[in-house]
Amino acid sequence: MVSWCIVISEESFKEYTSNGNRFYFCGNGEWWDVPCIPGMGFPHDKYGYSLMAVEITPDNQIASVTSRWNTCAGDTGEFLSSEELWRILGEENFNKLFSK
Incomplete structure (x- = not known):
């Protein structure tokens, strides 16, 4: 579904998070159905x-x-800047990123 290095293997994910960083995966309600076709404003x-x-x-x-x-x-x-991410996710979901 993606070519991110953090999802290639569990070892790769552990390497990226060994410094204490954490990842959140944000998908729209039907992300799996969105065709892999560059659109207006690619990559946005x-x-x-x-x-x-x-x-x-x-x-x-x-x-x-x-x-x-x-x-x-x-x-x-x-x-994306943090302001753009806030605008896309909305305040409630954006704030969830910072609660452990």
Whole structure:
């Protein structure tokens, strides 16, 4: 469903979280049905937003937001700012990212 390195294996996931970081996977209600076709605004399109991985540091900072297209900060620049993520997730879901 995605080509993220954190989902390749349990060992890979453990390596990315060994520093205390945690991941949240944010999917829209029907993310599995969104076709893998670049849309208007790629990678900020329906497919890109259909499933995202949000990495949170131990001190509750956003380390990265990775789109389903596998674009994130560090690869091609910042995919989403925290304000954009807040707007997409809504206040309640955004705040859930920071509760352990």
